[in-house]
Amino acid sequence: MVQSPVEFFQTISIKVCSVCGQHMDEQAESYMMECDRCLAQSEE
Numbered sequence: 624m625v626q627s628p629v630e631f632f633q634t635i636s637i638k639v640c641s642v643c644g645q646h647m648d649e650q651a652e653s654y655m656m657e658c659d660r661c662l663a664q665s666e667e
């Protein structure tokens with residue numbers, strides 16, 4: 624059975640990027656749903 628990494632991390636209250644599913648550092652206190660890498664790419 625395959626579970627989405629994003630769903631898994633959300634279940635255990637760990638912040639992950641909504642785009643790539645990568646774990647984001649807790650220092651990101653904002654409501655951003657994307658990691659720095661994906662945000663940088665979306666700006667172009």
Ligand SMILES: [Zn+2]
Nearest residue numbers: 640643658661
């Ligand atoms: Zn990302």
